[in-house]
Amino acid sequence: MPSELSLVVHLLVVITIYGILSIALNLIMGVTGLFNIGHAAFYGIGAYTSALLAKAGVPWFFAMLAGVFLAGFIAFVIGIPTLRLVGDYLAVVTMGLGEIARAVFKNWISLTRGPMGLPGIPHASLLGFKFDTAEKFLLLSVISLLLVYIIAERLLHSPFGRVLKGIREDETAVQALGKNTYRFKMWALIIGSGMAGLAGSLFAHYITFIDPSSFVMWLTFFIFLIIMLGGPGNNLGAIVATVVFVSLREGLRFISLPEWLNPAALQQLLFGVLLIITTIFMPRGFIPERKVTYRRHQGHAEN
Amino acid sequence: MLRIEELTKDFGGLRAVNRCSFEMPEGMIFGLIGPNGSGKTTVFNLITGFLPPTTGRVFFKDQEITSLPSYVIAQRGIARTFQLVRVFHRMTVMENLLMAPKHQAGENLLLGMLRVPRVRRQEQEAIERAMELLAVMGLEDLADEYCGNLSFAEQKMVEMTRALMTDPDLILLDEPASGINPSLVNQILDYIRKLRDEQGKTFLVVEHDMRVIMNLCDRIAVLNYGEKIAEGTPDEVSNAPEVIDAYLGV
């Protein structure tokens, strides 16, 4: 395969993985308004769980599921005390927990090999079919993204999703309508974190090597930038924004820069500034949510 | 229907509500008035579970509801509006209203995602009911407008309609007439009276506009500095010297 095309395939795989992360965070933050800065930690939990189990011989599908469920379960455990906190406290606590998780990845050397990372992660495989090339993996990751997208959209456009949006707007008013907002928030957190776990597993079995540096807090903010610009609550917008920003970021790696200009730091700088600008000038996002209309459903009530 | 006993709320050193008690039967429109800062909204928050009382108890339909979570109290049949209207700005009027009905099957995660027939049916029924309620106040054209784009008066009416969509037995209205022009106020008052007459709904209304309260309410309690200083029919209350005293200078 010509190298340009394989670059594109690689880019697409990264886009799909980040797309899953974006939709996941969109569910938690964009739709429900929960400021979860620890999102990257669930990405990491999915990755490490899946990788370690697969290295121990567990078939990929079950290792991946374990990663997803563990991420969801830990989200549940964390949610119990944190979901009762108001906005900025929730943000700080999830930030702290995210960093504690990363400290675990880095320092529990006997399990995770710490900063040296986990090499030799088996390729993903399903019923004997091995996704051992980028093209084959793209198939898997696109299907996963589609699945995640469908689940998120169905959720968003259901009465359940409507309550989530209400919580984002004004949780107290939602409680005044008789809804137990804690239950709704908890499910949003669990599902979003489980999706992040899925992305983590995909990531681990694609690159076949993971280390703690992939799960830093900046990643969560990069995803946050993506969903802000794609329009909070808008899953299609999140995917579009993911395409744009991941392409930009990967593109930055290829511009030949002077030796001293650190590309990782540079993208953090540029996108950080962009995030500030976006938050100040476009808090509703670039692409607004689709309005849900009802007039045509009326029928005879109109007359 | 509603009874509060010796309700007291302290905020640190400040006593916002002091041993307030009153009760009201079903089908009554009860008014709560007092100068600004007399604790009226705090009483609302205490009744609806948004603030825990320091001491005192609240009974609804003869069952104690003191210190229950606000969403449980709402489920039991108490709806409320807020002084500074709290509608969902980034959602349409219809979406605001559709969130209100209780026991929606679609709010179950799985049933909602799968959109089983029961969910779709309940949605359809809710949409029809919402349109009917909107039509009463002439708001049906606004159904697909974002609430954030509505005028203050329109938002207030949407909020009241939303409260009614929960099919409550007792409705607490926090300053329903403020910020609304007089002709519209009369419409709202007529509507409240109609709901009481035709559907047996009970109302507790907070207002600081005396004329609205006198016009609307069957019975009134007057608060000043968190204490109830008078209670009775509009005539009794408007002639009570303590009340006249309290309102001097307001």
Place this chain on the structure above:
Amino acid sequence: MELFAQLLVNGLIAGGIYALAAVGYNMVYGALKFINFAHGSVAMVGAYIVLALALSGLHLYLVLAFFLSMVLTALLGVFIERVAYRPLRRAPKLAPLTTAVAASFVLDAAVMVIFGADIKTFNLPARRGFQIGPVFITPVQCIIIVSSLFFMVCLYFLLAHTKLGKAIRAVADDISLAEISGMNSNLIISAVFAIGSALAAASGALIGMDANLQPTMGFIITVKAFAAVVLGGLGNVYGAIVGGYLIGIAENLGVWYIPPVWKDTIAYGILTLMLFLRPAGIFGKEETRATVL
């Protein structure tokens, strides 16, 4: 026992620095009820400015570089407030929180680009330390203890006995009331950020002197300062100081029991636990955590 005393003293030294950082942090929180996540990165920038002034080209005396850095960092703080926070003063709390974190990432990245990611030190002359009882202490550490106390005392005088200090306390208490009384709240808020950032720079430079400098230290300082403030009680100046010393001591005593790699995690742990169990902190009032009107 000797070890315990040594660790305790180390804890007090670190604690003094954290207390200084916490106090600067707390000023901003007290004035604006705003969790300034860029605080640690600003502190780090302050440290690097001292490095740049003292070690390269200009060769300023360390003390001069120190104070100059405080001034420059104060300006940086005012700039950040003007650009990233002021436009969002009426927005939901999460908006300025986002820009604050984003600003910290921008500062971290900028320092990394300009100075490189490797660890740097101030190259202080290695003078022999001396023994006080069971404890071994170096001259640099003495300077650190004295400096942190010095700045805290200065801040006390500023807040309690100057006109500006009174204005700051008025704004912290009730900003609309202060404005109605004729105070220019924007000016006062800028002053708060200037002072807070200057203190941050001082604490960052002191950390640089105590240990070393690296671009990643910004975030860690923010977390420890915030942990100290939450521990002591948000909005409470004395609480922030006590919290800072407690964190310093907890960290240094903690590594007695647990592997040193987990040292930074202790602060995260304290922060998280406090927010779960007693968000009001040791000296704070009982605040509600749940979502209530």
